Amino acid sequence: MTALLEASVPRRLRTPRRYVPALLVTPAATFLMVFFIVPLSTVMALTLFDYQPLTRSIRFVGLRNWDRILTSPELQQATVNTVLYAVLTVPVIVGLSLLAALGIHALPRWGGLWRTVYFLPTIATMAAMSVVWRWLFYPGTGLVDSTIGRLTGATDWLHSTTLALPAIAVIGSWAGIGSSMVMFLAGLSSVPQHLHEAGRLDGAGPWHRFWHITWPALGPSTMFALIIATRDALRVFDQVHVMTDGGPLGSTETLADLQWRYGVSYLDIGSGSIVNTVLLGLVLVTVAAQYLAGGRRLERAGAR
Amino acid sequence: MNTTIRRRIGVHTAVAAGGVIMLGPLVLMLAGTFLVGNPLNGDLTPHLTLDHVRDAWAALDWPRVYGTSVLVTGAIFLAQVVTSLPIAYALARWEFRGRTLTFKLVLVCLVIPVQVTAIPIYFLLSDLGLLDSYSALILPSIGSGFCIYLFRQFILAIPASMFDAARLDGVGPVAMLWRVVLPHVRPALVAAGVFSVVSHWNDLYWPSVVLTTDHVATVPYAVAGVSGPDSTVPLSVQLAVAALAALPLLVCFLLVQRHLVRGLVLTADGE
Known part of the structure; x- marks a missing residue:
């Protein structure tokens, strides 16, 4: 990369153009600073203050907010629910979207049609689709109760404290498969075809060819799909907000919805900030773990 | 066989x-x-x-809601392209101090959900008197780690000879952006556009934070108002509302979907 850049930028021209990268970086960097990096630091500081937005009074309270919130069953339940939702959806989304991408990629024709079909749920506005899903989960006569319910006895998912979160997860997976699938398809279209032919000539079966040729080449796609799916799972809000509003009995309350309730609805800024900080910690820990486990494939993808 | x-x-x-x-x-x-x-x-x-559709059409001020969503998502995407392409070009083709750090920060912004930064941004917008306005919906979404990452990957895949040839033709380093980068990243623009427009058009969270009235309600915000958990609107009409909300984007997607996969470059060597 370095050699390539040096070769492509003649030495005598480089010095007077030192200002160019700064010029190119500044617009985006400004927005990222103002709307990501600075708020990120502020949110952690805000957890230490009692801020009354209406009177605009601010008072340092140290760790008292944390004391109050960390022991609150609401935050604990929301954290557990959020993690559980991620555990229920992320493997399903990444696994099924990989299978879908492999299947669609293997089709000699109609691939484009199925790709579109699988992507449609991603595009369909979740707030609107929640209406349809509430109908499907409608107690007694809904499609879920009259099929799965009749077979297994598990009925009225949305009003059950044990089944409401899985129901939310089913909807999230349905909507999330499309974007991961497209990322995998993009990765698949770049797998060198000659490697597959060489493998076939060497007598490697489909499983061997997948494991030794396709899967390594899909590394960056997998990392990207995994990280985006995890981020989207940890911030789940839309279908919770429209379908269950956190209920029944808080069994579908997620961190994003709880933060909205504290921060926006009750204007309890200290508590809202703590929920934010917990969410931030959760995102960073999960993504860092995936990043390390993934052998830093995402970054290497760019660094050549 | x-x-x-x-x-x-x-x-x-x-x-x-x-x-x-x-x-x-x-x-x-x-x-x-x-x-x-x-x-x-x-x-x-x-x-x-068509009764349900008629009732659903009457339930909301659709032209206004559609107009708001089109304006907001369009403005966000346009601003994302204008700000992301230069930084992506710099990250992919220029060597400068802090490049690795800048790229790391971009990756951090890529994974941080907007929920985490919502409260400080809310107060910032409130101090600026921007709550419940187009700016409140647009400004926080302009800096996009996703777009920057996507564009950077795509620019890395443009053959260096293209840049060299342009340089010999006397194209300056900044003009390179629209003379070389822009024509080559069109597929990436489609891909970024689909992901950006879809996520912002469909987003219910951010409007729920910054909107207090219905005057700049976006589609999901307006729909959630009609069909929350305690809604009394008949289900057929709610379904018609859902259809009216989802269909425009579905139709638009059908027009551009052919280019979607080509525009994503997620390979190990950026090619």
């Missing part, structure tokens, strides 16, 4: 079966919208009606 054909049929069947599940809710939504009957009892009759 026989096994190949059999395997192909198997794969196609599996893909089609999955496709039916993916399409199912959308088809049912249209059935509930256009068929006479009470969907709650499951007794939909095969008679078409």
Whole structure:
């Protein structure tokens, strides 16, 4: 990369153009600073203050907010629910979207049609689709109760404290498969075809060819799909907000919805900030773990 | 040969079966919208009606809601392109101090959900008197780690000879952006556009934070107002509202979907 850049930028021209990268970086960097990096630091500081937005009074309270919130069953339940939702959806989304991408990629024709079909749920506005899903989960006569319910006895998912979160997860997976699938398809279209032919000539079966040729080449796609799916799972809000509003009995309350309730609805800024900080910690820990486990494939993808 | 054909049929069947599940809710939504009957009892009759659509159209100020969503998502994407392309070009093709750090920060912004930074941004907007306005919906989404990452990957894949040839033709380092980068990243623009427009058009969270009235309500915000958990609107009409909300984006996607996969470069060597 370095050699390539040096070769492509003649030495005598480089010095007077030192200002160019700064010029190119500044617009985006400004927005990222103002709307990501600075708020990120502020949110952690805000957890230490009692801020009354209406009177605009601010008072340092140290760790008292944390004391109050960390022991609150609401935050604990929301954290557990959020993690559980991620555990229920992320493997399903990444696994099924990989299978879908492999299947669609293997089709000699109609691939484009199925790709579109699988992507449609991603595009369909979740707030609107929640209406349809509430109908499907409608107690007694809904499609879920009259099929799965009749077979297994598990009925009225949305009003059950044990089944409401899985129901939310089913909807999230349905909507999330499309974007991961497209990322995998993009990765698949770049797998060198000659490697597959060489493998076939060497007598490697489909499983061997997948494991030794396709899967390594899909590394960056997998990392990207995994990280985006995890981020989207940890911030789940839309279908919770429209379908269950956190209920029944808080069994579908997620961190994003709880933060909205504290921060926006009750204007309890200290508590809202703590929920934010917990969410931030959760995102960073999960993504860092995936990043390390993934052998830093995402970054290497760019660094050549 | 026989096994190949059999395997192909198997794969196609599996893909089609999955496709039916993916399409199912959308088809049912249209059935509930256009068929006479009470969907709650499951007794939909095969008679078409436009009554639900008419009621759904009357339930919301649709032209205004559509207009707001088009304006907001369009402005966000345009601003994302204008700010992301230069930084992506710099990250991919220029060597400068802090490049690695800048790229790391971009990756951090890529994974941080907006929920985490919502409260400080809310107060910032409130101090600037921007709550409940177009700016409140647009400004926080302009800096996009996703777009920057996507564009950077794509620019890395442009052959260096293209830049060299342009340089010999006397194209300056900044003009390179629209003379070389822009023509080559068109597929990436489509991909970024689909992801950006879809996520911002559909987003319910951010409007719920910064909006207090309905005057700049976006589509999901308006729909959530009609069809929350305690809504008294009949289900067929709610389904029609859902259809009116989802269809414009679905139709737009059908027009650009061919270019979607080509525009994503997620390979190990950026090629």
